[in-house]
Amino acid sequence: MPEDLALAPASDIGMNDRQRELVDKVRKLGPTWAERAFKYDEDASFPFENYDDMKGNGLLSLCVPDQYGGLGADFPTYCIVAAEMGRWCGATALTFNMHACSALWTGSLADDLDMSGQEREQHEERRKEHYRRIVEDGKIYAQPFSEGSAAAAGKAPFGTLATKVEGGWLLNGKKIFASLSGAADYYGVLCTEDKPDKSVRDTLYIAVPADAEGVDIVGPWDPLGMRATVSRTLLMKDAFVPDAAELMPRGVYFQAASRWPHMFMTLSPSYMGIAQAAYEFTVAYLRGEVEGLPPVKRRMYPTKQIAVAEMFVKLQQTRALFERTINEARVDPSKEERLRAYATQYTIMESANELCRLAIRTCGGQSMLKSLPLERLYRDSRCGSLMLPWTAEICLDRLGREALYEPGESDDD
Numbered sequence: 526m527p528e529d530l531a532l533a534p535a536s537d538i539g540m541n542d543r544q545r546e547l548v549d550k551v552r553k554l555g556p557t558w559a560e561r562a563f564k565y566d567e568d569a570s571f572p573f574e575n576y577d578d579m580k581g582n583g584l585l586s587l588c589v590p591d592q593y594g595g596l597g598a599d600f601p602t603y604c605i606v607a608a609e610m611g612r613w614c615g616a617t618a619l620t621f622n623m624h625a626c627s628a629l630w631t632g633s634l635a636d637d638l639d640m641s642g643q644e645r646e647q648h649e650e651r652r653k654e655h656y657r658r659i660v661e662d663g664k665i666y667a668q669p670f671s672e673g674s675a676a677a678a679g680k681a682p683f684g685t686l687a688t689k690v691e692g693g694w695l696l697n698g699k700k701i702f703a704s705l706s707g708a709a710d711y712y713g714v715l716c717t718e719d720k721p722d723k724s725v726r727d728t729l730y731i732a733v734p735a736d737a738e739g740v741d742i743v744g745p746w747d748p749l750g751m752r753a754t755v756s757r758t759l760l761m762k763d764a765f766v767p768d769a770a771e772l773m774p775r776g777v778y779f780q781a782a783s784r785w786p787h788m789f790m791t792l793s794p795s796y797m798g799i800a801q802a803a804y805e806f807t808v809a810y811l812r813g814e815v816e817g818l819p820p821v822k823r824r825m826y827p828t829k830q831i832a833v834a835e836m837f838v839k840l841q842q843t844r845a846l847f848e849r850t851i852n853e854a855r856v857d858p859s860k861e862e863r864l865r866a867y868a869t870q871y872t873i874m875e876s877a878n879e880l881c882r883l884a885i886r887t888c889g890g891q892s893m894l895k896s897l898p899l900e901r902l903y904r905d906s907r908c909g910s911l912m913l914p915w916t917a918e919i920c921l922d923r924l925g926r927e928a929l930y931e932p933g934e935s936d937d938d
């Protein structure tokens with residue numbers, strides 16, 4: 526497809542020079558990633574080569590703050606770059622979310638949160654080492670939070686428990702859907718401090734080395750979509766980690782979850798990219814410009830033109846909301862901003878799948894063959910609205926309730 530057409534709806538308008546430069550880095554890698562995606566998907570294998578590319582051009586350190594040698598991307602910059610990754614390989618973008626957000630949350634986001642002087646100092650000391658591993662050693666971080674309980678939705682303490690022992694913590698528990706399993710060097714685990722009357726306030730965020738004794742990856746991985754995330758089950762049995770493995774001081778994760786809600790929106794850029802890719806594929810296909818296929822044009826039928834018009838409208842609506850919301854993410858957002866974040870996550874996740882559905886219906890039977898990317902985009906897009914803590918259902922639940930009730934209000938009397 527001609528470059529100007531391919532880029533037209535990606536709306537680079539509004540990007541600053543730094544963002545444009547970072548997006549360009551990804552764009553250069555993109556066609557190779559798109560090619561590799563077939564194999565990773567077929568084998569359900571991790572995109573190691575794509576991570577080597579990222580190591581090669583500094584992207585692995587995207588969200589590591591400048592003062593620690595990273596690229597210092599803030600929240601909106603991360604989102605824009607991740608959306609570009611998703612345009613070429615959804616699973617690479619989704620796994621990159623887990624890695625990059627380990628640095629984003631402990632970096633610029635944690636800087637916005639309240640800590641005592643001593644906590645701040647300790648946090649600096651500890652995160653410096655996490656960032657050094659990423660920047661100098663090219664280490665990869667994962668974020669296995671889900672347990673198959675109400676914990677990942679923020680409704681209950683985690684079943685994975687951290688028991689305080691001399692010099693560190695002993696971890697016991699099980700995480701399901703641990704993306705990057707077997708590929709990550711560290712698993713950023715959310716767990717609960719083991720003490721009487723534990724609550725969600727006692728959540729700890731701890732980096733568990735993949736090679737720590739007592740850490741095991743188990744179970745099969747053969748899902749519908751996002752297969753290259755390799756999200757198997759992580760077991761921890763009396764796994765010891767030193768105090769310095771804490772990614773945030775005690776109590777700060779709970780503060781982050783309450784005061785920086787947009788932190789849970791960071792999965793959606795991957796799907797924004799998939800939506801874009803589905804639209805672009807459709808245009809190229811109908812113009813007879815998909816590489817490797819005979820140049821058969823199908824664009825002359827009015828129904829196709831209407832379908833593409835509908836897709837364009839949906840893509841623009843979604844992208845506009847995305848761009849607005851990522852730029853208003855901050856600590857203690859207003860009620861409207863918080864509700865808009867739920868609405869944005871919901872919109873992106875649902876629209877990505879809807880655009881892929883429309884793309885297949887419009888392009889027709891040959892377009893969904895395994896030799897083309899569309900059927901994978903469709904399968905990958907289906908996974909977006911299932912991601913906790915902000916699944917499509919939970920976003921709607923929260924939107925409805927928080928729109929109608931102010932904090933503390935009830936109809937019990």
Ligand SMILES: Cc1cc2nc3c(=O)[nH]c(=O)nc-3n(C[C@H](O)[C@H](O)[C@H](O)COP(=O)(O)OP(=O)(O)OC[C@H]3O[C@@H](n4cnc5c(N)ncnc54)[C@H](O)[C@@H]3O)c2cc1C
Binds near residue numbers: 911914
């Ligand atoms: C490809 C892929 C990669 C993933 N990678 C990771 C990862 O790296 N790290 C990680 O932590 N997780 C990851 N997950 C897991 C994901 O975030 C969810 O935890 C998982 O999909 C939940 O599945 P479940 O069947 O246990 O959901 P359940 O908890 O059984 O929930 C089923 C549905 O019920 C609804 N629901 C659940 N709780 C509530 C509630 N309190 N209020 C209202 N509705 C509710 C939700 O809509 C949810 O989708 C991944 C999932 C997929 C598909």
